[in-house]
Amino acid sequence: MSDPLTIQPIAPEATYALRHKVLWPDKPLAYVMIAEDAAGHHFGAFQNGELVAVISLFVTGAEARFRKIAARPDCQRQGIGSQLLRHVFEEAQRLGATRIWCDARQDSAAFYARFGMQPEGEIFYKGPVAYVRMACAL
Template sequence: MPTAPEIRPIPAEATYALRHQVLWPDKPLAYVKVENDAAGQHFGIFRHDELVAVISLFVDGAEARFRKFATRPDCQGQGLGSALLQHVFAEARRQAAQVIWCDARQDSAGFYARFGMQPEGEIFYKGPIAYVRMAFVLD
C-alpha cells in the first residue's frame, strides 16, 4: 500500500537542490540561497521518503512571506505543491500572521489565484523573468 505524501520541517540547506533544479538551474547554487534563510521555517513534502517539493516561510509579526517554492517537475500537477502551500497558510495563521504574500512568477500567478491570492502592484523582473507580488488576507 503506498504511503501518503508527508509534509515535515526541514533545514534550509535541504531546500537548496530543489530550489536550484526548479527555479534557477542556469545560475550557481549560491543564487538560490536567501540572505535570511536562517530566520525562516522550511518545509518539504516527501513522497516515498523522497523530497519532491520545498517552500520557505518567513513570519514577521502580522505579516508572513513565503519564498523559493519549488516542486520537482515530474511531480507537478499532482496536488503536492497545493498541499504544501495550504500547510504554509495554516502555519502562518497559527503564528498569528494576518496576511501572507509572495513574489510570484507571472506565469504562476493563476496557481496562486486559486488559493485566493490577489496581485498587488506592478509587474517587475528578476533577470528575464516577470514577477508580480501576490497577497492573501488570512482569516
C-alpha cells in the same frame, strides 16, 4: 502504490538542491540561498521517503511571506504544491500572521489566485523572468 505525501519541517540547506534545479538551474547554487534562510521556517513534501517539493516561510509580526516553492519536475501538477501552500497558510496563521504574500512568477499567478491571492502592484523582473506580488488575508 505510492505512500501518502507527508509535509515536515526541514533545514534551510535541504531546500537548496530543489530550489536550484527547478527555479534557477542556469545560475550558481548560491543564487537560490536567501540571507534570511536561518530565520525562516522550511518545509519539505516527502513521498516514498524522497523529498519532492519545498517551500520557505518567513513571518514578521502579522505579515508572512513564502518564498522558493519548488517541486521536482516529475512531481509537478499532482497537487503537491497545493498541499504545501495550504500547510504554509496554516502555519503562518499559527505563528500569528494575518496576511501572507509572495513574489510570484507571472506564469504562476493563476495558481496562487486559486488560494485567494490577488496581484498587488506592477509586474517586475528578476533577470528575464516576469514577477508579480500576490497577497491575501489569512
